[in-house]
Amino acid sequence: MSDAQPQSYPEIREAVRRLCAGFPGEYWQRLDRDRIYPTEFVQTLTEAGFLSVLIPEEFGGSGLGLGAATAVLEEIHRSGCNGGACHAQMYTMGTLLKHGSAAQKAAYLPAIASGALRLQAFGVTEPTAGTDTTRIRTFARRVGDDYVVNGQKIWISRAEHSDLMILLCRTTPREDCAKASDGMSVLLVDMREAVGNGLTVRPVRTMLNHATTELFFDDLKVPAANLIGEEGKGFRYILSGMNAERILIAAECIGDGRFFIDRAAAYAKEREVFGRAIGENQGVQFPIARAYVQLAAAAEMVDKAARLFDAGQDGGTEANMAKMLASEASWYAADMCVQTHGGFGFAEEYDIERKFRETRLYQVAPISTNLILSHVATHALGLPKSF
Numbered sequence: 001m002s003d004a005q006p007q008s009y010p011e012i013r014e015a016v017r018r019l020c021a022g023f024p025g026e027y028w029q030r031l032d033r034d035r036i037y038p039t040e041f042v043q044t045l046t047e048a049g050f051l052s053v054l055i056p057e058e059f060g061g062s063g064l065g066l067g068a069a070t071a072v073l074e075e076i077h078r079s080g081c082n083g084g085a086c087h088a089q090m091y092t093m094g095t096l097l098k099h100g101s102a103a104q105k106a107a108y109l110p111a112i113a114s115g116a117l118r119l120q121a122f123g124v125t126e127p128t129a130g131t132d133t134t135r136i137r138t139f140a141r142r143v144g145d146d147y148v149v150n151g152q153k154i155w156i157s158r159a160e161h162s163d164l165m166i167l168l169c170r171t172t173p174r175e176d177c178a179k180a181s182d183g184m185s186v187l188l189v190d191m192r193e194a195v196g197n198g199l200t201v202r203p204v205r206t207m208l209n210h211a212t213t214e215l216f217f218d219d220l221k222v223p224a225a226n227l228i229g230e231e232g233k234g235f236r237y238i239l240s241g242m243n244a245e246r247i248l249i250a251a252e253c254i255g256d257g258r259f260f261i262d263r264a265a266a267y268a269k270e271r272e273v274f275g276r277a278i279g280e281n282q283g284v285q286f287p288i289a290r291a292y293v294q295l296a297a298a299a300e301m302v303d304k305a306a307r308l309f310d311a312g313q314d315g316g317t318e319a320n321m322a323k324m325l326a327s328e329a330s331w332y333a334a335d336m337c338v339q340t341h342g343g344f345g346f347a348e349e350y351d352i353e354r355k356f357r358e359t360r361l362y363q364v365a366p367i368s369t370n371l372i373l374s375h376v377a378t379h380a381l382g383l384p385k386s387f
């Protein structure tokens with residue numbers, strides 16, 4: 001299928017497609033059934049160097065930037081695979097890269113680039129705070145050379161498959177801060193030492209195979225040397241990494257959308273009912289065409305947001321708009337694809353029902369659509385803040 005726009009990074013895309021061909025639908029179906037982590041897929045991507053494209057060359061990555069990273073994730077998703085198991089290995093290190101000390105970067109980034117260390121857990125969300133991150137309660141109290149952490153997190157994905165975790169916690173109570181967003185700090189938690197020594201990880205089964213968990217902190221000791229940046233400024237550090245995450249998730253949505261459109265168009269040409277291909281009916285054609293139009297527009301916005309990010313410009317609104325447009329376009333395409341396939345859209349072996357479940361996530365996580373609209377309303381349009 002033509003993609004309506006020229007494809008960036010054609011060699012990377014071709015290499016990712018070849019790699020993904022080794023992980024066909026049956027592989028994902030088997031893992032999905034039992035909620036098993038795709039270890040072999042992640043290992044293969046790591047060895048091929050695709051997870052270190054955002055790490056500068058001086059630390060062992062390829063330093064290609066976000067545009068290249070979007071090409072990798074889009075192709076993974078278009079191929080019917082899922083990057084959710086490891087996409088955070090690409091961007092979570094951004095907090096360390098931008099705000100870590102020289103010693104921290106030298107200690108961790110080369111090993112993250114090689115895949116020897118996995119930094120793909122990102123601990124922000126809490127059950128009682130929800131999207132209002134300033135209300136998090138997980139607290140890190142400084143005691144001598146350590147922080148002692150108590151609290152709880154929810155929906156922390158890949159925690160069981162990560163050596164390190166970026167953790168946002170309060171170091172000053174909200175009521176003692178001039179601004180609600182002050183008084184939070186980022187700690188780099190070594191999961192290999194923490195689990196069983198103050199950190200308990202409990203898997204949460206969800207409608208998709210996403211290795212997400214709940215975390216309980218009970219007097220977990222984290223060396224003060226693992227504080228990233230300055231104490232009390234963690235919220236800003238986390239926010240600065242969120243644009244990259246939103247653009248990369250948007251690229252996954254574009255890949256999902258192309259997967260659904262490819263499959264629907266192929267099926268509509270071959271499936272015969274009433275003595276002719278169902279694709280001869282405009283009632284079948286038009287939803288596929290509409291999905292294609294919506295996806296092409298969303299892809300342009302993802303490209304624009306990635307270009308702004310790589311140019312070091314403030315593209316927060318574009319990153320949000322890209323994520324919203326792409327997640328809505330992929331969801332429309334998912335629904336269209338099920339409808340085009342009729343009953344077969346529900347059959348596990350077609351992979352469509354799995355991808356349908358997977359792509360639904362992106363209108364909620366990592367940020368829900370309402371919160372994006374709120375950002376656009378207040379930041380781009382200057383409307384009054386509602387919270």
Ligand SMILES: Cc1cc2nc3c(=O)[nH]c(=O)nc-3n(C[C@H](O)[C@H](O)[C@H](O)COP(=O)(O)OP(=O)(O)OC[C@H]3O[C@@H](n4cnc5c(N)ncnc54)[C@H](O)[C@@H]3O)c2cc1C
Pocket residue numbers: 121122123124125129130131132154155156157158206210212361364365366367368369370371374387
């Ligand atoms: C599978 C999965 C994986 C995840 N992985 C991670 C992870 O690795 N790390 C991590 O930190 N978090 C993770 N999350 C959490 C995710 O980022 C949140 O679920 C998401 O940001 C929404 O927050 P919430 O669930 O607390 O919803 P809530 O904040 O409770 O909101 C519920 C609904 O109300 C709406 N709403 C809330 N306030 C307003 C308002 N003021 N105006 C209009 N609408 C509003 C929201 O848009 C949403 O639709 C994950 C979630 C899932 C489901």
